Amino acid sequence: MSTNEFPLSELTATMMREVFSSIIDSAVEQTDAYVELATRVGVPIGAYQGKLLGITSAEQVATAQKYIREVLFPLLALPPPSTLPDAIATDDQGRQVLGEHFRAVVAVVPGPAGATEVTILDAMSGGSPSWRLSTGLLAEFAIEKLKQESASEYNKLRAMLGAGMQNIVVTGGELTTKVTMQLSTPGDAEPAAATQQQEELARRRVVSSARQQRARLARTADTVAPSARNAQMASRKAQSTLAKLASSTLGTTGVRVRLPSEELAAAGRSAELFGSVKLEFRTGIFPGLSAPPAALPAAATKPSAPPPFPQWTPVADMATPRGSCAAIRLGNGQVLIAGGDNDTGLIDTAEIYDPTARAWLSAGALLAPRIAPGIALLPSGRVLVIGGLGGPGYLATTELYDPTTSTWSAGPTMGVGRGFATTTVLRDGRVLVAGGTNGSNGLATAELYDPAANTWSSAGSMAVARWNHTAVMLPSGRVLVTAGSGNGGTVLASAELYDPVANTWSPAGALGTPRYSHSTVMLASGKILVAGGLDGRDGDLLAIELYDPSTNSWTSAAPLGIARALFSLTPLPDGRILAAGGASNRSRATASVELYDPAANAWSHSTPMLDARCGHATVVLNNGQILVAGGVGLDDQILARAEICSS
Structure with missing residues (x-):
């Protein structure tokens, strides 16, 4: 305004x-x-989409082909051809770009056992570093993407x-x-x-x-x-x-x-x-x-201008107010939220959000209450909950949740107890847990969980101990770890790379601004955006930095409009990034929302959330909507309220 x-x-x-x-x-x-x-x-809506996509099948094909030439080829940094080939080849980064662009889009593919729904990543054949996708199947995804956009409009x-x-x-x-x-x-x-x-x-x-x-x-x-x-x-x-x-x-x-x-x-x-x-x-x-x-x-058939303001709508409250909990989307599209704490103490319960019913269901009780545990979805569909702060201190124990039976069972124990670590699922299904704290000191060690063997093994050590840091997997399969809190009250600017093939760590340069409790997200280009956080001196940060995996270097980007920490960064289907909530203005929870446009390198203010909150759980649903739940609200109130963002 x-x-x-x-x-x-x-x-x-x-x-x-x-x-x-x-x-x-x-x-x-x-x-x-x-x-x-x-x-x-x-x-x-069907008639409206018919106007957008063309009435006849030939018009739909022409629409999809134009979309592939004018939108997808530039997105993959490929020159648009005069005639489309039978198949399109791309590398790991291009596969990641297509996966982000067609997030929550599925195509129906006929098969011997009947038609099945597949994602764009499922549809690609070959393997790293070269992937192939038939142009005909890509056209199916283009039509489904346009249908989603027209339905939103x-x-x-x-x-x-x-x-x-x-x-x-x-x-x-x-x-x-x-x-x-x-x-x-x-x-x-x-x-x-x-x-x-x-x-x-x-x-x-x-x-x-x-x-x-x-x-x-x-x-x-x-x-x-x-x-x-x-x-x-x-x-x-x-x-x-x-x-x-x-x-x-x-x-x-x-x-x-x-x-x-x-x-x-x-x-x-x-x-x-x-x-x-x-x-x-x-x-x-x-x-x-x-x-x-x-x-x-x-x-x-042209790239649509993005809608200016994602909209927030309330959903049912959780049964239990909770902050510092773990959340993840299950294979069936539901969302599991486990553990955390509130005014009554540590929480050992878990809940399931059902997007179809827009309601919360009980997911039983964990074997031990825990704050800020790690969480990972395994290839089997089960969920691994890792460490965190429990009654006796920082935990080395883990638990496995089976969504088919809604039951919890003990998992293998890590080598050391840790909380406020990062958890990353690697491409082969193994789970990397890095850093964290044991309550006395920060940890530099990392561990690998092998779901096939149900065991933990060493993943080496980072150059420095860190917690309150972030980790994100790059298109190459390596894991980038950034900044965080260090021992002796230090705030880190360093970054490191983990190579799961060699099981080694290497330097990844340094950010221009030391920070912790920041947020990190991958852009459609494959670059990594690091935003906000705390610097340990002047409070919340506005500073934004970009990591380029191809050059292993950092550059500054347009700053946030509002300094914030303990907030969420989420990619939208159109490539923009949504920054929501967090602690701002000397640790006061905020409801403010900003949108980052990577093409323009600019932030803009968006529709605020219904509740001010920081340290909340954020999960992208199968339909592209974003679920935000719990966290700490104004006056340090722990929230049970949840809301949905529709872009």
């Missing part, structure tokens, strides 16, 4: 009349846009209709919310006569426009699906609201102009006017909003 203020003494009566007229014109444009929108989405348009679309002006695909403007002088109780005439004339213009729009809706009633009738009713209600001009209520389109006298208005004098005029605008880009239906198929 931007605000511009300027003295009333710089305005003449003529200028004020022009501003007043332009606001009324915007109100009339709003009714026009509203009717267009109501007609546009008054069709079933369709739902946004319907949501705007349901909200009455008040105060929204649509021009060239841009939505602008105009907030009330007031011009006033102290001591004036009533508008001047000339102003009253202007207001009455404007009111008649809007009422006349509303009548015309209702007539247009009536003429198109037979061609609009029944599902749009509610939208028509909302349209009439919105048009009625628009007719109530000269209102001082914030959020109602209108203006009130008060002048000392008719003579001053006629003379165009403004010296006696004082105070200020405040105009506020909120703008966002919605792809294709103002495009006519005939242009939709062509527009849909």
Whole structure:
């Protein structure tokens, strides 16, 4: 939102009349846009997607091929060919890029035992470092991706209709919310006569426009699906609201102009006017909003402008408030949350979130309560919960959860007890646990869990002990470990690489800013984004840095808008990165959300979460939505509340 203020003494009566007229014109444009929108989405989602993707199978094929040329080839840094080959070859990094781009997209593939759903990674053949994917199958994924994007746009348009679309002006695909403007002088109780005439004339213009729009809706009633009738009713209600001009209520389109006298208005004098005029605008880009239906198929084959604001909606509360817990998505799409702590102490219970029912279910009790344990999904579908802080201290014990029976059993014991370590599942299914603390000192050692043998073995040692650090697996299969807390109260800037083939550690340069309790995420390009955290001196950090695996080097990037630590960084399907919540402003929990655009290297503020929280659990669901649950809220309250982010 931007605000511009300027003295009333710089305005003449003529200028004020022009501003007043332009606001009324915007109100009339709003009714026009509203009717267009109501007609546009008054069709079933299938018909809407048909317009976007083409009606015939040939048009769908052409749409998919264009998408492959104009979107996917540039994404893979390949020159678009004049004729598509039968198959596309890529390397490990390209495979990772496609996996991120088609996150939560599945294609149906026929087989001897019947049709099966596969992800883009499942569909690739060959192996590291060279992967192949048939162009025909890639086209199937492209169509499914476009269907998802069109469904998201369709739902946004319907949501705007349901909200009455008040105060929204649509021009060239841009939505602008105009907030009330007031011009006033102290001591004036009533508008001047000339102003009253202007207001009455404007009111008649809007009422006349509303009548015309209702007539247009009536003429198109037979061609609009029944599902749009509610939208028509909302349209009439919105048009009625628009007719109530000269209102001082914030959020109602209108203006009130008060002048000392008719003579001053006629003379165009403004010296006696004082105070200020405040105009506020909120703008966002919605792809294709103002495009006519005939242009939709062509527009849909181009990369869509990202929606400006992901939306947050509440889901059921967990049975138990919890922070510092472990969370992971299971193979069936449900989410397991285990352990943690709250005002009553350590927690030994676990819960399952069912995205279909949007409800929480009991997942039994762990064998031991634990805070900040590691967690990993094994190839068998079972879940390994590792270490953490327990009643006796930092634990070396582990537990296995079987989702088919909802039971817990003891796993093998690590070599040392540790908490606040990192847990990474390697490509071969083994689990790397690195660093952490035993309560007395930080740990440099690392261990490997082999699910086939159900045993732990040494994974060597890092160059320095660290905890409160991060770890992320690179496209090459190596693991990057960054920064963290060190022994002796130090804050680390160093980074290290673990090679699972050689079982060795090597340096990965150093960040420009030492930090701990930061967040890390892989971009679609394969680079690693490290954001925020604490520096141990001045508090929360704004600083952002990028690691390039191809050069083993670090560069700075655009800083966060709000300094934060203990927050979540999550990739969105369109390649942007969502930074949500965290501790900011001297460890106070925040609900603020920011979006990072890697192409523009820029952050923008987004719709805040429903609850301020830090140290929360964050899991991406199979449908691409993001589940956020628990954590520490305002006034150090441990939360049971959960919410969903839809991009």
